[in-house]
Amino acid sequence: MHASLITDETIVAIASPLAPARRGIVRVSGDLVVPILRQLGWLDPADQSTRARRFAALADLGDPLGTISVDVMLWPTRHSYTGQPSTEIHMIGSLPIMEAVLSRIVDAGARPARPGEFTMRAFLAGRLDLTQAEAVLGVIDAEDPESLDLALSQLAGNLSRPLQNARDTLLNLLADVEAGLDFVDEDIEFIEDADLVARLVDLRDLLSEASVQLRDRGDQKSYLSIVLRGLPNAGKSCLLNTLTRTDTAIVTDQAGTTRDVITVQVQYEGHSFSITDTAGIENRSDDDEDFDVMSQAQMQADDAVRKADVCLWCIDASDTESAHSIDALTMVSDNAKRSVTNLLIYTKTDLAAAPIETNANGACTAVSSVTGEGIEQLWNRLRAIAESRDAVETGGVIGTAARCRDSLRQAIVCLNNAIASTQNQAGHEWVAAEIRSAVDHLGEVTGAVYTDDILDRVFSRFCIGK
Template sequence: MQYYDPICALSTPSGSGAIALVRASGERVIEKCASLIRFSQPDKNLLKQKAGTLHLASFESDGQQLDEVMVAVFRTPHSYTGEDMVEIYCHGSVYIQQQILLALIHRGIRTAQPGEFTMRAFMNGKMDLAQAESVADLIAAESAAAHRIALNQLKGTVSDKIRQLRGRLLDFSSLIELELDFGEEDVEFADRSQLLTLAGEIRQTLRQLAGSFRQGRAMKNGIPVTIAGDPNTGKSTLLNVLLQEEKAIVSEIPGTTRDFIEDTITLDGYLFRFIDTAGLRSSEDVVEKKGIDRTWQKIRQAYVIILLADWQMPVEKIKTRFEEINSMLDNENQYLILVINKTDTADPEQLQEIKKKLQSFAPDPVFISALKETHLEELKARLKEVMHIQPPGEQEVIISSVRHYEALIQAEEAIRRVINGLQEGLPSDLVAQDLREAIHYMGEITGEITTDEILENIFAKFCIGK
């Protein structure tokens, strides 16, 4: 693919609207667009306009006025792509959008590939690869948390951290490579004890970054919360109340919910993805059994599990179900919250007695009435508490990209081998090989090391006009 030929695309969502934006970038793009732009002043020409200026003009095709537009001119390197760019703001008629694009294509400006504008920004050094990926995340953000992660990455927080670690390794690696060049003279330029200390620090940082991936992924895509429990404990009612809409069918008949129902709400800027599931019980009904199997599957996948129980259920039954679910969870990455429902039908003394009995296995249950919508704020507070949620903007560097996570794991493994090699006194050439590998994988994150296949896979996920 050529990265200098002129390209164009619609940068606003397809369909009609008040305003649409058509963007063009590349070699001689201002010259090609100039033949389509007419100003009210006869001597005014698009080619002569200053960079970063906006102009009212007429867009003409085949000698006929198509629309009255605003035109912005950007010149290399001071543009989004680092190339000459023209942005045409037209009325949002689908017909006008199509005719402008056709006119540009007829002037030799081809249609852009998905993400090609941002790819050119990366290729021209306007941003690194991690920042380029964050553009798509920023566009797709559905919550304040996802927005903050993407914005921080766009600002370079992830890149700066990786680049700092990689730079320190490069310094030592260059000294070891120098030793290899003078191998016959038995000289040592790199202090092994300092390198061992540095490798330990870098490995710890890489592990912390990789460890943030699960939370970052959940914050980006929505924190999955599975509502589980026996039939008729009020799971569907709770989902409807949380969503403030009749999403799930509510019935006194056990087994009404036979498949999971999913929807999202935002709490303090964080997207929570609530999943109502089939009631847990033994069943001979083939369809219901499949629904129950899916319930267990959703429990394993969830970040948070709400075990909902009716206050009138025997405490031993609640304990059995609680321990059954708790035994299958990853205690470091999953959270189980016991919620006692239908408290509107109990008096305070009964609830206090039940709470005492629950202390042996669930010291801090939440008591609610989904039907009467009481104490739901306590449940929401608990959700935020177990997720260790801070206000958006106060988080440390968080990884949310699968590609970054995999590269961090590979880099951390290479650093582990460096540490082992230093401790065992392995030859410099073997240590240098592992250092190169660690540096390579860290470079993949920022794009200092990359391939066409990686680039195509990343930018294919973008919308066409970005």
């Protein structure tokens, strides 16, 4: 059994960020909460109230910290987030103080919590279902407004509620079919075949719709966006064409060919990428006749870099002044969005006077669009970035979507089998078996049926204190 499933121990953790802050919170959950507070002298033994309440207490933290005043929130009964007696001790957000409070509580009988253990208890107490528990994780992890929105709406149950209803309807249908099985000799039918098929078809369509919604969510950010940036004539457009195996971008030997940003989608070994070509980096003065066009092109390009996951800074290896161009590029890349992965790409290596030094981790790659040299290495590097990003996202909302979609797909297969069995008059025991597996698969989505393995995967990703 997963260790965190043992819920009769009282657990404690620092629940606020482990950094100096105005307020710090230490959270405790379990049957010993009230005895511990009494033992530490933070709760008056005469106070037997069962109401949730908030009060001030003096915490003696020993030398050198002395006595500090803390704010105690107490849920003495099972009406709490975790479904157990719980308390939160609020204090100044100083790490040594939070740690001292935590160790006093451990000395009094609690044990340090494992990651996600509070949320796990909330789930086991029926306060949350699995999709909501994952949504809590999504809220904690959400990096951008869209994933935060998605996580919050999942937390509100907009995904799990309709599926929960579908599962209940299926259970009723199953009861009807199974009741009929008991009376098969008497030829009593609790549900007509035509009615059964109609109801199964309705449910299947509902699940298919949910599955499409999930796919849209899951695919929202499943591609890696790459932008090409560099001085005019660096070979960016040529590289776009090579990477996408198209002739999308115009390539000429004149500097300043590309103006508009051009994006091409491409698949490489099962990963989706979008590659964006931009105008070369140029400083124009307002005397130039195409100043407006150029400055708009620069703005569009900067915007593309801000939105991208990876920026390929292209440097012409045949350009003897490339050292100078590196300076220019470093400057620009410093200004670019900090979460973008910057890779240095030497282009036109077939024209380079001397071999280019690249580094092993792929942060700097030498390529030639003419000979194809280095293109595979570049792809490998991009694929590795896509994979590591997928791994991170599987930890969040996208992971929920993928897991739910898989269970939904299996539920739909079962319902299709049930429909076919009914239409072919294969016997209601077959139909019942298929409906039962569909119920189980739907249960996996909302956590009504759960295995240690799923729980482990979901909760081990939480941070301690959540």
